[in-house]
Amino acid sequence: MSDFQELIKNIDKCRDYVRDFFVYGFKSRSDFPGKSARTYDDERRRIVSWLPDYVREDYSEGGKSKNISLQIDQKKLDTNPLFRVWQTKSFTDKDLMLHFCLLKLLEKKDAEYSAAELTDLLMDEYAYEADLQSVRRKCNEYAEEGLLKIRKEGKSIFYSRDLRFDELPYAEELLDLICCFQMDQPLGVVGNTILTGQKEKNEIFHVKHGFPTFTLEDEVLLSLLDAIHEKKKVKLRVQNNRNMEREGSLKTGLPLQIFVSTRSGRRFVCMHMEGRKTAHFTCLRLDQIKEVNVLSVEESEDRRQRLYERLMEEKKAVWGVSFAPLVPGQGALQKVVLTIYADEQIEPFIPQRLLREGEGGSVERIAQDTFRYEKTVKDAMEMFPWIRSFTGRILDLTIYGTDGEELTEENERLKKIFLSDLKKMYDMYGI
Numbered sequence: 119m120s121d122f123q124e125l126i127k128n129i130d131k132c133r134d135y136v137r138d139f140f141v142y143g144f145k146s147r148s149d150f151p152g153k154s155a156r157t158y159d160d161e162r163r164r165i166v167s168w169l170p171d172y173v174r175e176d177y178s179e180g181g182k183s184k185n186i187s188l189q190i191d192q193k194k195l196d197t198n199p200l201f202r203v204w205q206t207k208s209f210t211d212k213d214l215m216l217h218f219c220l221l222k223l224l225e226k227k228d229a230e231y232s233a234a235e236l237t238d239l240l241m242d243e244y245a246y247e248a249d250l251q252s253v254r255r256k257c258n259e260y261a262e263e264g265l266l267k268i269r270k271e272g273k274s275i276f277y278s279r280d281l282r283f284d285e286l287p288y289a290e291e292l293l294d295l296i297c298c299f300q301m302d303q304p305l306g307v308v309g310n311t312i313l314t315g316q317k318e319k320n321e322i323f324h325v326k327h328g329f330p331t332f333t334l335e336d337e338v339l340l341s342l343l344d345a346i347h348e349k350k351k352v353k354l355r356v357q358n359n360r361n362m363e364r365e366g367s368l369k370t371g372l373p374l375q376i377f378v379s380t381r382s383g384r385r386f387v388c389m390h391m392e393g394r395k396t397a398h399f400t401c402l403r404l405d406q407i408k409e410v411n412v413l414s415v416e417e418s419e420d421r422r423q424r425l426y427e428r429l430m431e432e433k434k435a436v437w438g439v440s441f442a443p444l445v446p447g448q449g450a451l452q453k454v455v456l457t458i459y460a461d462e463q464i465e466p467f468i469p470q471r472l473l474r475e476g477e478g479g480s481v482e483r484i485a486q487d488t489f490r491y492e493k494t495v496k497d498a499m500e501m502f503p504w505i506r507s508f509t510g511r512i513l514d515l516t517i518y519g520t521d522g523e524e525l526t527e528e529n530e531r532l533k534k535i536f537l538s539d540l541k542k543m544y545d546m547y548g549i
Contacts, residue, residue, distance in 0.1 A: 455516045
């Protein structure tokens with residue numbers, strides 16, 4: 119039996135376990151039926167090793183099983199502790215030796231060598247025997263990572279180190295900007311890596327409402343941003359996080375934009391999908407995308423621009439990320455009319471909240487202490503969580519179908535769903 123190794127080759131498996139422990143919490147071995155007990159134990163040990171200050175272990179009633187969760191107080195963080203998940207990778211003793219010897223040989227700013235020269239220097243300077251192909255492959259890998267630069271002269275290729283951060287103009291002035299960036303922006307792990315390399319720490323910025331878990335999908339985000347920049351389609355393997363034992367489905371489309379929720383921090387990729395019968399926009403959660411393959415065929419600039427302009431037009435009627443109603447009717451739009459009560463003398467902030475959070479919907483005072491809000495959207499069900507936040511004030515909720523003009527069966531179906539959700543909440547809290 120092989121020994122446990124803290125370092126890994128593939129981050130996908132670890133990402134799923136860290137997300138489950140952080141988001142859902144209190145997971146025991148029995149909660150992962152699609153994985154072996156050995157796999158669960160290995161991943162649990164890695165997470166405890168990476169995040170010892172944030173792991174909480176509790177025993178179930180009777181002490182039969184140990185439950186693991188991650189407890190992170192975001193307001194006290196000077197960096198995202200989940201960045202540590204990206205700082206691990208398996209390597210052999212030879213890999214480690216080659217890494218440091220190569221970078222030492224290329225340490226000087228004017229040092230430049232071919233792969234053959236580096237192979238000879240490794241033997242002369244460090245008595246390290248390496249074959250030419252391994253050295254060339256490692257140098258090309260570092261060039262892709264930005265550690266080395268490549269210069270071609272005829273058929274010869276020469277390698278030299280790239281510019282270091284501390285050699286950049288205004289490097290000191292950039293550190294404060296990087297401290298802020300690594301706390302609150304996508305791909306903040308880049309900023310964290312720079313700070314770590316410079317032996318600097320963030321002692322200025324803290325984020326009150328942060329979403330640290332979403333750094334786990336930064337690799338997916340980067341691949342999608344590359345595809346958007348290169349105007350290429352992608353093939354995605356999408357898997358529901360609650361059904362990890364299933365293989366997942368494949369989806370192909372042209373990514374156009376990344377959406378980020380200001381309420382939850384969740385990120386989505388908006389894609390144009392072409393099916394057998396219809397072409398449409400759809401949004402996929404990044405935390406459910408397990409693999410991104412950028413296809414080689416590039417879309418024409420004219421077609422991409424037309425799709426982008428169409429997307430901007432359709433977005434005007436999108437409340438969140440849904441471009442099609444979950445409860446379909448006779449039209450493509452649904453108009454929500456919400457009537458609420460608010461005491462004008464002591465609660466003027468309620469109609470102000472309708473204006474501030476209502477995504478451009480109209481607000482009208484129709485009687486003393488009574489206000490009506492209207493908004494036409496693609497999918498009225500996306501508004502339900504927001505509408506439920508006015509529970510206790512709602513006087514009426516009407517949803518018009520047939521492109522938001524007529525009262526149809528959609529209204530009754532959607533109202534039943536809304537009331538059913540309220541009943542479940544009342545039952546949960548014993549109201």
